[in-house]
Amino acid sequence: MRIIKLNATDSTNSYLRHLNTLEKVEDYTAVITKNQTQGKGQRGTVWLSESSKNLTFSVFKDVSAIDLKEPFYMSMAAALAVLNALHGLSLPRLSVKWPNDILSENKKICGILIENVIKQNSINASIIGIGLNVNQTEFENLPQASSLKRITGQHFDTDELALGILQQLKHYFLLLEAGRHSEVKTEYENLLFRKNKPSTFKDAEGLMFSGFIKGVAPSGCLQVLLEDDILKEFNLKEISLLY
Structure with missing residues (x-):
């Protein structure tokens, strides 16, 4: 597993996408940056993050061995990987706000953006971008945003969190490679924010x-x-x- 650490970049997703055009990228290669200047979110939004306080990284995932008639299973796997990596950190009521925001109570602590690499009209790989609010405590004009430190009062090591998420990503993608899609879907649905409310x-x-x-x-x-x-x-x- 290769981990590339950068002091700053425009977007870790863009960095990995460009790297993939230059060389064969190893499965689960991760790019982590202290400062992401043009982070992207869902629906074309911008992901803002204070330098050195949060975990902003992207993971290259070769999905050529996975039956991906429905690419959303990757989104479910990524959301579950982040959520399960956060278990045990004293975060109350973790859930997934559809499609793949991670919440604690009703506050957003993580966003995920997946961009697919298409070859010969099929998805060959995915770049999973993850923005986790870790040690930042002020979120101007973002009333629904929070962070691990703001919720728990504790300071967290972003490198340890990244390794935990990578381990969980491997677990859930192994389930998909084994054809156990229904298990992933059931677990995801059980953790949906406001389900049946x-x-x-x-x-x-x-x-x-x-x-x-x-x-x-x-x-x-x-x-x-x-x-x-x-x-x-x-x-x-x-x-x-x-x-």
Whole structure:
């Protein structure tokens, strides 16, 4: 397992993607930086992080040996890897806010962005970008954000956290390689934020509605129980869950 440490880079995902064009990248190669200047989040958002206080890294995963008819299983595996690496750190009520934000109580402590490498019209590899709020304690204009230190009062070693996440990533991708997709999906669904609780959503037009999260489809669409017992599936561009 190769770990590349950088003082600064625009984006660890971009760094790994460029490296993959220059050489054959070893499976589970990780790029860790103290300062990410142009970090990316879901839906084209920007991931802001104070220098040297958080864990910002990306992992190269060769997925050529995995049956990936539904790429969302990689997202589930990555979310479970981060969440399980955080167990035992005195963080209350860890959960996954669909599709793959990690929450403690109702505060976001981690975001994940997966970018796929396509070769011959199929996914050959994935670059898993992980931004974990560790020792930063101030989040200006981000009321839903928090960090490990802010929640627990403890200071954490980011390198140890990275190694723990890498170990968990190997565990969950081994399950996928063994064809145990249903186990990964069941565990993911059991940890979904606000599952089976009355929740408020906003659609692409900005209209709000209520429903109950029931699970996810293999495609990654969120399954929401609406009025009149209608179970409807929504993709990431169609719906957002309001806190």
